[in-house]
Amino acid sequence: MSFPWSYSVLGLVPGLILTVVVAALVLYTSLIVWEFCLLHPDVKDVCDIGKILFWGKNWAWYLTAAMFLLNNTFIQVYDTPPNELHRMLTARQGFHCLVGSKYLNTISNHGMCTIGFSAILAVVSFFCSLPRTFSTLAKVATASALFTFVSVILATVFAIIEEHPNGYDGTPPKVLIVPAVGTGFVAGMNAFMNISYTFIGQITIPSFIAEMKDPRDFPKALWAVTIAEVVVFSVVGAVIYSQTGTNHITAPAFGSLGSEIYKKAAFSFMIPTMIFLGVLYASVSARFVYFNIFTGTRHHGNHTLVGWASWTAILAATWIVAFIIAEVIPFFSDLLSLMGSVFDSFFGFIFWGTAYIRMRRAEYGPGFWRARGWRGVLGIVMNLALILIGLVFLTGGTYVSTSNYCCSTQVF
Structure with missing residues (x-):
């Protein structure tokens, strides 16, 4: 629901092209992750991959583990509250405890403080x-995906049937086919990262593959998900943007709906997703800690009192830490944007370009790109480009995040 805003900055045509390109890059890198996991069946999570990629060094495992846990914990409770445009632009797009609490606060006409609702959602998510x-x-x-689909379809239909979008002042929607003259680097990078953050999620793939009955089936699910994402994101983004235009768009696009009834009806179907996405990252983090404590013991795969008590305690700790971080740090969304730029540069691109090079070198030798002919040349060029894209994320994303923080501080 933030894609319409991205299209309003990038222009409709470049926005749609970038949507397809980013989806293709994430699909390609996800296939690299899958191939790497098949070659290394002992891999349990992305931290094991980090250690293998960087010459089996323990420091690589610990550094990857730190980024892995921080990434999951920070997006476990908070992504971006609705109707806070500046904060929405650079953060990941999702709906977890804090955004859920703000929604419940709004829908109940401030029946409880936001922190209270946030605590309730954290407890529900814990269970x-x-x-x-x-x-x-x-x-x-599956249920979460279904409810999310209903939510965005409702928002799209409401945007079409409404006579005017929210904030209509008599000016018809202004739809840009290409970026407006004078669009700066920070605005363009914000919009590009907004699209990219929505797709990037390779960090969890090794954990999923480790539990599959037959990991060879993974590409089927990956292709299905990617095609569905491209179709839904593009259609919803383009249609809502065409109805609201650059002059009436908000991020997320629920805020562009003129009717409060339409707005609340569409956004209400996001409630399961608010809970599930946080649950997913909490589970991945807890599994990482739990497995590293109990692998090789009878508690690992059996229902024991010690195992369940430890699992519950680990989960509780992750939710408590995430809740405290989200509520205590006043510049949390800006910090999240900065960390997203740093983490996604590695977990979205740099790791997997490096993984491809390491796999092909092990299979064909140091001159693998020559030994494989045009496929080798194309492969090395593509994966060096992936690493370069990751470095752009790391440098450009960090610059944009710090620029936005400075601007918000000055405005405040």
Whole structure:
């Protein structure tokens, strides 16, 4: 629901092209992750991959683990509250405890303070995180995806049938086919990162593959998800943007709906997703800690009192820490944007370009790009480009995040 805003900055045509390009890059890198996991069946999570990629050094494992846990914890409770445009632009797009609390606060006409609602959602999410296998979470994920689909379709239909968008002042929607003259680097990079953050999620793939009955089936799900994402994101983004235009768009686009009834009806279907996405990252983090404590013991794969008590305690700790961080740090969304730029540069691009090079070198030798002919040349060029894109994320994203923080501080 933030894609319409991205299209308003980038222009409709470049925005749609970038949507397809980013989706293709994430699909390609996800296939690299899958191939790497098949070659290394002992891999349990992205931290094991980090250690293998960087010459089996323990420091690589610990550094990857730190980024892995911080990434999951920071987006576990908070992504971006609705109707806070500046904060929405650079953060990941999702709906977890804090955004859920703001929604409940609005829908109940401020029946309780936001922190109270946030605490309630954190407790609910904690209990939803208790299943120790992804097979149980998969059922919740299916329901979450269905409700999210209903939400965005409702918002799209409402945008079409409404006579005027929110804030209509008699000026018809202004739809840009290409970026407006004078669009700066910070605005353009914000919009590009907004699209990219929505797709990037390779950090969890090794954990999923480790639990699959047959990991060779993973590409089927990956292709299905990617095609569905491109179709839904592009259609919803383009249609809503065409109805609201640059002059009436908000991020997320729920705020562009003129009717409060339409707005609340569409956004209400996001409630399961508010809970599930936080649950997913909490579960991945807890599994990482739990497995590293109990691998090789009878508590690992059995229902024991010690195992369940430890699992519950680990989950509780992750939710408590995430809740405290989200509520205590006053510049949390800006910090999240900065960390997203740093983490996604590695977990979205740099790791997987490096993984491809390491796999092909091990298979064909130091001159693998020559030994494989045109495929080798194309492969090395593409994966060096992936690493370069990651470096652009790391430098450009950091610059944009710090620029936005400075601007928000000056405005305040």
